[in-house]
Amino acid sequence: QVQLQESGPGLVKPSQTLSLTCTVSGGSISSGSYYWSWIRQPAGKGLEWIGRIYTSGSTNYNPSLKSRVTISVDTSKNQFSLKLSSVTAADTAVYYCARGPYSYFQHWGQGTLVTVSS
Amino acid sequence: DIQMTQSPSSVSASVGDRVTITCRASQGISSWLAWYQQKPGKAPKLLIYAASSLQSGVPSRFSGSGSGTDFTLTISSLQPEDFATYYCQQANSFLATFGQGTKVEIK
Numbered sequence: 001q002v003q004l005q006e007s008g009p010g011l012v013k014p015s016q017t018l019s020l021t022c023t024v025s026g027g028s029i030s031s032g033s034y035y036w037s038w039i040r041q042p043a044g045k046g047l048e049w050i051g052r053i054y055t056s057g058s059t060n061y062n063p064s065l066k067s068r069v070t071i072s073v074d075t076s077k078n079q080f081s082l083k084l085s086s087v088t089a090a091d092t093a094v095y096y097c098a099r100g101p102y103s104y105f106q107h108w109g110q111g112t113l114v115t116v117s118s
Numbered sequence: 119d120i121q122m123t124q125s126p127s128s129v130s131a132s133v134g135d136r137v138t139i140t141c142r143a144s145q146g147i148s149s150w151l152a153w154y155q156q157k158p159g160k161a162p163k164l165l166i167y168a169a170s171s172l173q174s175g176v177p178s179r180f181s182g183s184g185s186g187t188d189f190t191l192t193i194s195s196l197q198p199e200d201f202a203t204y205y206c207q208q209a210n211s212f213l214a215t216f217g218q219g220t221k222v223e224i225k
Contacts, residue, residue, distance in 0.1 A: 052212070
């Protein structure tokens with residue numbers, strides 16, 4: 001059973017870059033036809049898809065965030081990562097990594113809270 | 119973007135009740151729809167994909183229906199562990215979008 005675990009700083013200063021890593025266990029990140037996604041959820045609010053990377057390395061991003069987002073994969077570490085630049089308080093949220101076929105999200109990490117504050 | 123609209127935003131129900139949640143897409147998405155359950159402090163859990171396919175391990179009291187723009191999630195007999203927030207999500211394009219959520223509360 002594949003498992004995902006987010007890690008990274010819980011506090012980021014405004015205008016800086018948020019960096020998170022998702023470590024995958026129970027399966028290889030480079031096998032199968034899966035998309036590896038980042039999704040976020042501000043406190044008490046709904047879910048927002050940020051972007052994804054395919055096993056081939058191709059990426060898709062939410063147009064609303066595209067200018068600030070980079071998703072990459074490190075197959076040697078079985079990890080994929082999110083970088084979100086020029087953050088503001090509006091980027092404060094629980095960030096989830098997820099895996100799925102197509103645009104479904106079948107497996108999720110537990111989530112990590114990132115607060116943007118000086 | 120494809121907008122997803124759920125109704126109601128909340129519902130109060132008792133154990134054993136039948137609960138129905140609807141989701142409408144702003145444009146046709148065929149059967150590219152999923153339903154998730156989220157409990158406080160936890161990640162969402164996939165219940166239904168392809169509008170009506172039950173994810174492995176999910177109890178059969180959950181069912182989904184619909185195609186095009188209108189979809190339904192039904193819980194046939196509400197159990198104590200089903201009190202949670204439910205989200206629909208369209209998977210028709212790479213830009214996945216979610217409904218605003220429906221909170222199922224204890225009556």
